[in-house]
């Protein structure tokens with residue numbers, strides 16, 4: 001685990017350097033991007049703040065942060081696109097409206113890439129309520145594959161035969177994510193390794 005974290009750190013350093021020269025380009029096969037200088041955390045005037053801060057890390061990777069005015073946990077959600085489908089990790093905390101903004105980004109991405117509909121896979125980092133509060137909004141949506149934050153469902157969806165010893169995967173179309181069981185914080189905890197971005 002230490003080695004994996006080290007490589008993320010190194011790759012971020014490299015990404016920052018590369019970004020200044022070639023935005024949105026691949027460097028040695030790795031998709032680069034840019035993080036915001038800061039995140040809105042909520043307040044002082046909640047009426048002036050959007051419910052979500054949406055950051056386009058690069059054209060195929062979006063980071064959504066829920067406003068602290070909606071819920072004090074202010075969770076980050078990740079929306080990742082391959083050429084065939086998109087994947088959303090986590091659905092928010094508290095009384096939150098998540099599906100509308102996510103489906104909007106998916107529709108924009110589809111237009112930008114001249115595609116009709118883009119199927120969406122919804123899964124979770126783990127099953128605690130600050131990561132699953134928006135689940136009901138996705139469960140019966142057309143073009144959405146909803147994977148509950150429960151070990152048997154995760155195993156089935158990502159082909160993990162022996163939990164937590166095996167590593168599963170999902171191919172979003174030219175973009176493979178490894179699904180790594182990391183039970184501890186929660187029995188259904190997983191980590192995603194994005195091979196395109198070389199990040200965990």
Ligand SMILES: [Zn+2]
Pocket residue numbers: 126128185186
């Ligand atoms: Zn938790």
